[in-house]
Amino acid sequence: MQHFMDPKSVALIGISRKSGPGSFNLMENMSDFGYSGEIYPVNPNAGEILGKKAYPSVTIVKKKIDLAVITSPRNTTLNILQDCVAANIKAAIVVNQGFNDADRRGQQMQQQMVEMAAREGIRILGPNTLGVINSFAGFTTSFMPVTKQRVGVGLICQSGIHFVGPTKFSGMIGKGVDLGNSCDIGFYDALKYFAEDPDIQIIAIHMEGLNQGQDFLPLAARVVKEKPIVVHKSGRSETGAKAAMSHTGSLAGNYKLLQAALKQTGITFLEEGGQMPYAVKTLQNLPPMKGNRVAVITYSGGAGIMISDGLEKHGLRLASLSSEIIDQMAALSPSWMPLSNPLDIWPAVMMHGAxxxxSVALKAVLRDPQVDGIICVAIAPLPEFSFLNVSEALNDVVETSPAEKPVIGWTYGPNTMEVQMQFESKNRIMIFPTLELATQALSWLRDRYVIITRDDRGFI
Amino acid sequence: MQHFMDPKSVALIGISRKSGPGSFNLMENMSDFGYSGEIYPVNPNAGEILGKKAYPSVTIVKKKIDLAVITSPRNTTLNILQDCVAANIKAAIVVNQGFNDADRRGQQMQQQMVEMAAREGIRILGPNTLGVINSFAGFTTSFMPVTKQRVGVGLICQSGIHFVGPTKFSGMIGKGVDLGNSCDIGFYDALKYFAEDPDIQIIAIHMEGLNQGQDFLPLAARVVKEKPIVVHKSGRSETGAKAAMSHTGSLAGNYKLLQAALKQTGITFLEEGGQMPYAVKTLQNLPPMKGNRVAVITYSGGAGIMISDGLEKHGLRLASLSSEIIDQMAALSPSWMPLSNPLDIWPAVMMHGAxxxxSVALKAVLRDPQVDGIICVAIAPLPEFSFLNVSEALNDVVETSPAEKPVIGWTYGPNTMEVQMQFESKNRIMIFPTLELATQALSWLRDRYVIITRDDRGFI
Structure with a gap:
């Protein structure tokens, strides 16, 4: 995978002479992303592309080439791959559509590609792929604009959509591999790369259909002890599976069986794709949760009720707070105030300020041995009501406490985005847009604790 | 309810002399919100409050007072209510906590309030409430800052949290009633007001426990034919129900039974509170869906698969597109491109521009008699890639088509919020943050069609 992810030299075969907005010029995008290695444009019709000499064929470059990126029409692909073999290139990305995702002729061509990879030892990523993103090396093969983020999240996917809008699908990603139709490079190869990559701490996978499963599953079971792996599997319904077939030619397989096999390894398995960014930021930043007892601190009794519903759904429960904790809060509250968990602190806020x-409440529950994790419900006010904004105060509390219990938050009010950033600035408190996701996040952390502490003999 | 929602004169009893940030001064908040009626501050310890003469008791104001808002400590509340009766005030809001939400003494006092309302004919909203918001009349009794929105959404809730952060819970709201502990004014009263209110087109309800159910349910069954009613019920779990009890003293009741009764009326019932803003904007802006056949237009095969999963989950299905439609898209696509539904138009985009x-694809499926509703998957690019932004083009298409089929969208990419606003600018295309919500939205519109066309004899 090193040749794909961090090549010192690249041939861009079939690259267009057009550049600028709307041209999707891969070479331009690659330069904009910061690639500083050698680029050899190959196009029989162009003398020069973006100021670089263009070669009519890759066979006459006569330099060491780590990676070929092929963007020419499908009918030319097999001959070009043969040229790559002749030029001693060991890795090629086939970007174009029109293979297993298309008609019978396309399927035949993809089959020939598979055979060529096996026969000649060239590794092929794709076809039907945007290729790779490596923010650490400043390298991408995507012809669509992508964002550079030096974060420890590795993405494996089968559709370019995950490269274009990653914040929606995965949160920020540091590196990514789009397997496309997966004629050769598959889930095992990509997982192995990220497993051994010190830049990557967590692996996010959007799966249409698993390939290389026999190697992937036991590897995942080993990797997951060190690095969380989060999987969303699409194509679970009958119609979805049919659509997956026509998209990348994936056999989506039996969803229930695959789900069971993936969960068995210790992977965090998501029922909904939209949860991925939240699962990633949760597992990346927060400690595993040692038990299922949750303390809720809230300005609003209404919110406390909604959270209680969510906890029960996810196998968690409201902690019975120690009497010492209750006494501390009672000292700040009116005498008639019944205090329990959820801890409604609004009267205390009115009397002593937010x-x-x-701060007193959070410090107390962090110390309470009967509490495993904490949900804070807070207001996200406009700047003129910043005295209600407790993001700084709560960060001060968690920074002076051991990072043993996850603290997550849910904010409501007119200034959600800005206050969220303030809460998350130290990567110690994570904010979720719904109470459903907040409780779900704690259940991921609970499962994570079980996975990393279980004494199993490994998965075969 | 008119006295509560649009009073010509208000007595503010127990109002504080403090003002400015952190004081939560109701009188200040009321003025900032634009109230132009008479205000009579009542506070035995203050000569003047915010430049207005303060009265030691409401009984000596000797003017017509439509509404009293009582914010003094709980022990004084019953005497003050008695004063209100003496002053011939017909409507009072009791803001403070400390009644059924608190201890035995609080429960006794709330019971005395109930009896006073029945005996003296004074109507009481609360206790434990922020009261009302009426953006159309520029009136609010909330001591927390709230936003003025002249939109046709009426909110009924039992917690102030829905006033403070409505965009999170309900989307924009035009009017709101916080029932609080509901000692007197309840769900029936509030629903009746909104049912008859020409400013209000849709009613959003956050329910902890239903009261006035015998009157509420048959009224809801009638109202829902004209105005959609959306309900989220919290306190569904055992722990949630217990929390509801201690919050507003609500008996949360049997969730399944209540859910069945509410659904039977034709109410749109939400399983998750976080769905409310999406349900409201869907039912407010989009036409009911006449069948369950959905066309999906997408830049990305991957997204098409995810949508297929969502459709099946919500009882919808992929439409079989007419051959005429397929032919139109085939004319824009490479010959090897297999075209069906989801309609993957990326190759056509590469050849003819986004x-x-x-536009051709959307126009075609809008005309296709085999299609009842449409999901558009599109990119939300940064301004420098605005040639990929189809918000204007798609709005042009829907504006020149009859508004018979709902068109909803899901966008991914770096510029989600801005592009969403562009898509939604004509209120004809609504955007959803996840595919799960996008398919859910169509199922609400499908159910809505069934409700408004069903021939029932009314609900008893």
Whole structure:
């Protein structure tokens, strides 16, 4: 995979002479992303592309080429791959559509590609792929604009959609591999690369259909002890499976069986694709949760009720707070105030201010041995009501406490995005847009604790 | 309810002398919100409050007072209500906590309030409430800052959280009633007001526990034919129900039974509170869907698969597109491109540009008699890639088509919020953040069609 992810030299075969907005010029995108290695444009009709000499064929470049990126029409692909073999290139990305995702002729051509990879030892990523993103090396083969983020998240997917809009699908990603139709390079190869990559701490996978499963599953079971792996499998319904077939030619397989096999390895398995960015930021930043007892601190009794529903759904429960904790809060509250969990601190806020009341409450539950994790419900006010914004006060509390219990938050109010960024600035408190996701996040952390502490003999 | 929602004169009893940030001064908030009626501050310890003469008791104001808002400590509340009766005030809001939400003494006092309302004919909203918002009349009793939105959404809730952060819970709201502990004014009263209110087109309800159910349910069954009613019920779990009890003293009741009764009326019932803003904007802006056949137009085969999963889950299905439609798209696509539904138009985009390819596709499926509703998957690019932004092109198409089929969208990419606003600018295309919500939205519109066309004899 090193040749794909971090090549010192690249041939761009079939690259267009057009550049600028709307041309999707891969060479331009690659340069904009910061690639500083050698680029050899190959196009029989062009003398020069973006100021670089173009070669009529890759066979006459006569330089060491780590990776070929092929963007020419499908009918030319097999001959070009043969040229790559002749030029001693060991890795090629076939970008174009029109193979297993298309008609019978396309399927035949993809089959020939598979055979060529096996026969000649050239590794092929794709076809029907945007290729790779490597923000650490400043390298991408995507012809669509992508964002550079030096974060420890590795993405494996089968559709370019995950490269174009990653924040929607995975949160920020540091490196990515789009397997496309997966004629050769598959899930095992990509997972192995990320497993051994010190830049990557967590692996996010969007799966249409698993390939290389026999190697992938036991590897995943080993990797997951060190690095969380989060999987969303699409194509679970009958119609979805049919669509997956026509998209990348994936056999989506039996969803229930695959789900069971993936979960068995210790993978965090998501029922909905939209959960991925939240699962990633949860597992990346927060400690595993040692038990299922959750303390809720809230400005609003209404929110406390909604959370209670979510906890029960995810196998968690409201902690019975220690009497010492209750006494501490009672000292700040009116005498008639019934205090339990959820801990409604609004009367204390009215009497002592939001920062003081909230800090005392959070410090208390962090110390309470009967609490495993904490949900904070807070207001995201406009700047003129910043005295209600407890993001700084709560970060001060968690920074002076051991990072043993996950603290997550849910904010409501007119200034959600900005206050979320303030809460998350230290990567110690994570904010979720719905209470459903907040409770779901704690259940991922609970499962994570079970996975990393289980004493199994490995998965075969 | 008119006295609560649009009073010509208000007595503010127990109002604080403090003002400015952190004081939560109701009188200040009321003025900032634009209230132009008479205000009579009542506070035995203050000569003047915010430049207005303060009265030691409401009984000596000697003017016609439509509404009293009582914010003094709980022990004083019953005497003050008695004063209100003496002053011939017909409507009072009791803001403070400390009644059924608190201890035995609080429960006794709330019971005395109930009896006073029955005996003296004074109507009471609360206790434990922020009261009302009426953006059309520029009136609110909330001591927390709230936003003025002249939109046709009426909100009924039992927690102030829905006033403070409505965009999270309900989307924009035009009017709102916080029932709080509901000692007197309840769900029936509030629904009746919104049912008859020409400013209100849709009613959003966050329910902890239903009260006035015998009157509420048959009224809801009648109202729902004209105005959609969307309900989220919290406190569904055992722990949630217990929390509801301690929050507003609500008996959350049997969730399944209540859910069945609410659904029977034709109410749109939400399984998750976070769905409310999406349900509201869907039912407010889009036409009911006449059948369950959905066309999907997408830049990305991967997204098509995810949508297929969502459709099946919600009882919808992929439409079989007419051959005429397929032929039109085939004319824009490479010959090897297999075209069906989901309609993957990326190759056509590469050949003819995003706006042309997408407009042709949307126009075609809008005309196709085998299609009842449409999901558009599109990129939300940064301004420098605005040639991929089809928001204007698609709005042109829907504006020149009859508004018979709902068109909804899901966008991915770096510029989600701005492109969403562009798509939604004509209120004809609504955007959803996840595919799960996009398919859910169509199922709400499908159910809506069934409700408004069903021939029932009314609900008793």
């Amino acid at each position: 920062r003081k009341a909230y | 706006r042309k390819a997408y």
